[in-house]
Amino acid sequence: MLLAGVGIFGLLSYTVAQRSQEIGVRLALGAQPAGVARMIFADGMRLAILGIITGVPAAYASARALGALLFGIAPGDPPTFAVAVSCALLIAIAGATIPALRALRVSPLAVLRAE
Secondary structure (H helix, E strand, O other): OHHHHHHHHHHHHHHHHHOHHHHHHHHHOOOOHHHHHHHHHHHHHHHHHHHHHHHHHHHHHHHHHOHHHOOOOOOOOHHHHHHHHHHHHHHHHHHHHHHHHHHOOOOHHHHHHHO
């Protein structure tokens, strides 16, 4: 889970750095800062949802394959999957929040001067 959070954080931080000129121009043309942060945050949530959509069936299939090694729980235990998905979403939210807030600190004036 920690690796997933660090991965989302790193990817979104890189994206914010690469798109700083675009973000600065958006802010200079009147975009709301909350809208820019929401755009970056939505990118992170899209990645998390895609990972959950592909990961849950893979986890279910591996749990079925390794069912003999699980003691005390069923291979398709819904509460276990619900807790895992909830933790993954919380980690993704934490990993996406910092780059989204960092996108708000882009100075439109500095970006326009750099071009």
